[in-house]
Amino acid sequence: MLKSTLEALASNDQNAAARFSAITGTVELANLIPPTVSYESRGNLLIIGEQLTITALAEQFSALNSVTLLATEKAAQAEKVENLYFSKEVTVKGYLGAFDVRCRVDGTISETNVNLAKVATGRDCFDIVLDMTAEGIVKIEIPAPGYYATAKGAVVADLVEELPAMIGTFDKPKYFRLNPDLCAHSSRGVSGCDRCVDACPAGALTSTGHAIEINPYLCQGVGTCATACPTEAISYALPDPDNTQHFVYRLLDRYQTEGGSAPTILFYGNRDEASVIRTLALFPSNVIPVALEELATVGVDTWFSALAYGAHQVLLATNTDYIPATIDRVLSDELAIAQAFLTELGFEADRITLFDFAQVESFSAYDAALVTDAQARFEGNKRDKLFAALTLLADVAPAKPDYSELPANAPYGSVDCKTEDCTLCMSCVSVCPTRALHAVGDRPGLLFVEQDCIQCGMCEKACPEKVISMKPGFNWDAQARTEAQVVHEEEAACCTSCGKAFAPASMVKMLTEKLQSHSQFQGEAIRRLSMCEDCRVRDIFSQMESDPESQLKV
Template identity: 50%
Template sequence: MSTITKITTLNQLVEQTTDVNGKARQHALRATVTLGNLIPSTVTYESRGLALVVGGGEAVASFAAQIPASLRDQAVLVCTDESSNAIPLPEGMAFFYAREVQVDGFLGAFDVFITHTLVKQNLAQITQGREHFDLIIDLSERGFHFAELPPLGYYSVGRSIVTSDDALDALSDMTGTFDKPKFFRLDTNSCAHSARGIEGCTRCIDACPADALSSVDSAITINPYLCQGMGSCATACPTEAISYSLPDPDNTQHFVFQLLAHYREQGGQSPIVLFYAEASDTELAEQLAQLPSRVIPVRLEELASVGIDSWFSALAYGASQVVLAASSSLPVKTRKVLEQELAVASSFLSSLGHSADRIALSSVTSLSTQNLYSNALLDQSKKLEGSKREKLAQALDLLASNAVLVSTVSTVPDGAPYGRIDVATSDCTLCMGCVAVCPTDALQSIGSSPGMTFREQDCVQCGLCEKACPESVITLVPRYHWDAATRQQRDIVHEEPAAECIRCGKPFAPVSMVNMLIEKLSNHSHFQDDAIKRLSMCEDCRVRDIVSDMMDNPDKQLKV
């Protein structure tokens, strides 16, 4: 069923509710500008319809018998067991046998290599004189492409991701030029994945059900042809290096802000925001009809396109509750990301003294049994501004101002991107390796003297600083500090006097670093006798001393 039909049907249901909250809901949905981008950027696929049908002999033969005669010349049949000779095929079609099959690519550009008698060959090339297949119809139970969401043009019938009828329809329908939106924006400058050859955060890679994200040359790369816009990578990203763009979360939050404001204008009480995506019209309409009229449906492109910042913003704007309606087709990886975000949300709500299901995940078919709340936590009239992390902090601060906190510091689940670092300063040499790799500037150098500072609000617990420390003196401490001033202030983590050059007196390095180098290199052949003193010199004086020594002792030039 099309999106237009779905929205129209839900609107018809909303129009039938005429109590005070129902009329307020009608007004809010009419008066609030619909989410969406007018002109999204796109990627283009070109397909000529050449299909590979691959799997066990019986399954391939059964499928081939259903292919219309006019389309049989577009299909290449590959059997992966040795039953092909005994199975009858439609006239004009033949099996190819392959012991191993490797498939990679997307609609219009699938690379297929087969291995038989230890020789690896491009199947499209040897059967059709082309480099690529346009479509893949995979009838095997395990599949030859292992992404939870296979690429566009890949019909995984054997894994029951699509039906045989869908695959048959594709033979005629998927020929031509097709455009698909680019769902995401990527800012590698704020990415916490890697720095200076050290790997840190991999949340986005782990979250993608389409395997569209990878690390290439130590940088996150999104393949737009594989991406199917589930949104889980953007929700999982702690630095907003990846953001959803159809629409972006800021527009979504502004939409919810306006929606609830319009609802209250008409006297609506205790609104509940229901985020949904990819739900069938019948299922959602049936469930919504059994829910109070104060439940306001908000359609997203994908359920995971918004995360914890949007959920808490809705509570700050006056929602009594936020409910996420998940369809049965929600990918496992996407559900896992939502559940991880919900675990963090639950820890925040518990610390505030509220029930964890103020933000709840429910299947579409069980919405009518969801426990619903009738009292709003806040009535915030000002729109939150800033990055998603800043908006979450603002929303939490507003909720905390109306709550009695047992402690100013609360625990968060392992892996949550909130917390601070502990530094064993007695062993820290202030080499600044941690500062160099910090992606959010949570760690900074003092500048005027050897030392570094830390701001908890900015720390995403990516682990880059911990891995970069040559002395192993940094430990991550996941937590959330509810005192905004403390969380946002920049504290000195470690500071010490600078060592002064023994020749010119210029400060040039931390004392602890100089002492550490003298201790470790005292027995080194290059630092015997007076040469060890060079470690206590600034760079300029060190060079002058080396040059002067070589001029006085020319034979030492042979050892350089």
Template identity: 30%
Template sequence: MPLDGPALAKALPQAEGLQTVHNLLCRHEAVHFQRAAKAAAVAGEQLLVGCTQEKRLFLELNAQTEGALPAEEQPIRFVNLRESGGWSKDARQAMPKLAALIAAAQLPDPDPVPTVSYRSAGRLLVIGAAEAAERAAAMLADKLDVSLLLSDVGSALPQVRERAVHAGRLTGLSGWLGAFQVRWDSANPIDLDLCTRCNACVDVCPEGAIGFDYQIDLGRCTGHRACVKACAVAGAIDFNRATESQSETFDLILDLRPAPAFSQHALPQGYFHVGADAGKLFDAVLKLRELTGEFEKPKFFQYKQKICAHSRNERVGCDACVQICSARAITSELATTGGIRVEPHLCVGCGACTTVCPTGALSYAYPDAPTTAKRLRTLLTTYARAGGRDAALLLHSQGAGSRLLGELGRAARTDADTHGLPARVLPVELWHTASVGLELWLTAKAQGASQVFILLTDEEAPEYRAALAEQAEVANTLLAGLGYAGVHVQLLEARDARDLAALDATLRSALPASVVRLAAAFAAQSEKRATLELALEHLVAQAPQALPEAIALAAASPLGSINVDTGRCTLCLSCVGACPSAALADNPDKPQLRFIEKNCVQCGLCAGTCPEDAITLQPRLWLADAGKARKQARVLNEAQPFACIRCGKPFGTLQAVEAMLGRLAGHPMFQGEALQRLKMCGDCRVIDIYSNPSEVRITDL
């Protein structure tokens, strides 16, 4: 790699004095690393190594170096400079990018968060045909307590009984690592618990309907019942046995059937579906052997029910998180708490739910949005300070995404036709690409990014792809409407190494989009809507053209207005009580419905709650008065108050009272003087009822 130590030192104040660049630091130059490790320990400074391939070797060297601190006390940070930029046809122009990567690698770790615990005693259930299940069990029996559930008839069990064997049709499977609940129906005449595997029934069956799995193929059995006589002593065969439903708890599941028990994209931890794929079986066996004991993972999300737009008054508004969760970890609590429930043991930490949540009720916790935003800002500011132009952030997963980019870098080193990552493309490794969405994309644009690329691999569920595409459309529409030229947010597809050439060509040919004249300096907030507003304010202020009155957006937009049909609206104000974001409000002094557009999250609860169907949503960014008007309350509807006919106090609107009178005038319970009580306020209505007891009806009471 063409690395320029002095140039990097100029771009990185913390690297002042950097002059030497090593090329065999992990081999005959290892003494330089050891000196640096000791110096860092003495000075109490951080040690950063620009190589990830030999991370294990460097950690071993550090442990063997006298005077160096153990990695547990002073962690050593590693950053990939090679495939990320050094191995590229643009390598000699990549100094700003390498400086940015080094700066970001030195940021502190995210703050710790609560953890989710799993406990596994190693109880494994293998589901499948007898022979395949036995082969898998043999590879795991020395480490795990293995049981079998035979889902098919016709194969063979060993003569010696070595483990618990069940047979039947799987009817239910739920749970996660350490807590799987398995249910099955057992209907075969042979009870495997009583069967001694003596083979007497196999010998006497004239149809050959009994195999060495000791189950009867009822499609071949014609009812001779010779097997019953042969098994008289053990009594394991009973054709009159009723179907028995059984259930049991297991810690781990290995599923060898063609179709998995779960249909979602993200399978529960501890469940492995391999079918007949020998390669998958090998990988699953290696992982299963290590899944005994106690395990922890971060609790990836935070939930604030108070601002959740899922439901109000038994009406469902936003259910984006429920729909997008590929692990089925999120369920509606409409009938109980009115919010949603996230099962942390099923959550895989993709963050897609937090990305599509319009209010920020669900937020990504590890790392949180301010931490991720600080990393993006560090990359952009360091890159610009080092002289870089038109920075493009490439968001990718730390799993398949990192592997693909590594393969792209290695291909660029050996293949003349492969370009590698362009010098302006800054790779950003995330736990999952779906964890970063609209507010951070726009924040990056406000802070000087030219583009945001999102690399989608075979890890992304179809739900994620659809949601990211919708949000990308909103972002591009917003920025185009403000006058920023080019494609600003782009999804890149590369499912595996076969797509490397297309990915390389796309990145190389992508033209930079326009950037803001002055990069923003704000820090992202913990509240999603606050960050979104800061980004919008800066982008509007820096807009390169005259602002339109409004920018129409797609239905997936978290920004917008509502339209109220004043001819139908009775100002009952049920929409005000349903609004989770204080976008709608009443006026305590007179009948008015007021609206603050900035607060609207387009959840639709107001429209679903309105008894008159008078409300429709209007996704948009309103730019009147340079966007200031959307922050002010405006009146959507108002009416003449209706005064109580007894005391004169206003208690409703003329339109609402007239509508009520029209609907109830023909009802037998509201005839004569009783109808007049509908024109009274609540206090006077009670007084009138008790003043005229002879006229009181059941409905009055």
């Protein structure tokens, strides 16, 4: 439908013709065989709500395998209905084919919540839930498949026709890939980044305390977790972000090859295709629509790559009134960072902007490009591509900032260290997920690579002296940003026995001062703190051999 609309507009001018040729001649964004998860539904329906409301509906769903009614409020006078239960406190968890519904059923002797499906149908779970309560029992913004709530816009008349078809096996794409090796959520018991959990409106991501888990049955493919993830530990798989950026590159290249000028990229989610088709004729003909599974599946790296590839502007198009709060927050946070970069460079902030279809008649495209020369396609991970695009834009920008402050939640920045109190214990190094912080190697010292820092905060939490703190921001000096900078270094303490350098001198001094009054470090024992690990062991065993009773004091 979109292509036929583009074809109809292609005769209008050169840009419209180039746009149609670019879109039809560029390989589409898709995976040939995406991984899937399967739902099994036997058609056991649970309807929850006021007694009179739900009993009136029961017969309309008679085509399903079974219908169980759970009234949250009793009617003063009502006919007796089969398979009707009463409970004021209800919890619903699960997804199509596997809904676990717990409640204390009125009239039973049980004092605890029971599995209602077990009581009503003899099975472990319900397959479908129709929630007709005023506020909805499941508070998640995007509920799982199989859960329908009138409070969230479900229309009963439509469901009467649709739900009988919800029997059988149903496949859904497995939208995401998770690489635990790249995850910055936790290390050595220290908690770090949880941006993905906060960004999921479907409740599909949870923390086990040491790792992130994704429930593919709850995941709705919104994409906010992948956009929020700073390390690409979670990446979108339908298609992956690398293919998305390559598609944008090929699309812009083909558009300009076909004689198109001043391109503007309009990203939109598939659910908004009807709005795109309806408003496309009102846009200037140099606006190139790019369909995504969901609008939030791409973030700041893809937006800036598009500008670097020649787009004059990037529009994130949607009906803004209908964006769930979590998706709106993630997009707004990402957009705030993007526009901070643009304004710091002296460019217009709305070169990347959220765009409501209702504004189409007042839209005016930018005539001037930020980058005029053709660029090679960026490679690497999402951060590599973003930094490459920003470096390119910084070279041609009207403003030349040295350093820019960013919002507190930005995954870019540096660390501050009170070096006078740092003992170079390397606790920060042991938990850093990206090796932004690492040891010098041949002497006591701490190095830092700013471009690799994602501001996860684990180093700050792991530091026993509490001398490290986060500093969100951006260093526009690419060489300084990518080189290892010395945070702190000091003289090494040399073993008093063999002369080998084995620890920072300040650490040995600190330990000696703290432990000199300890009962286990009296007399000759205290001098072992000034020995390397090998000499310390030899000294202990030498004393044990000459004085066996000393073993009781070790």
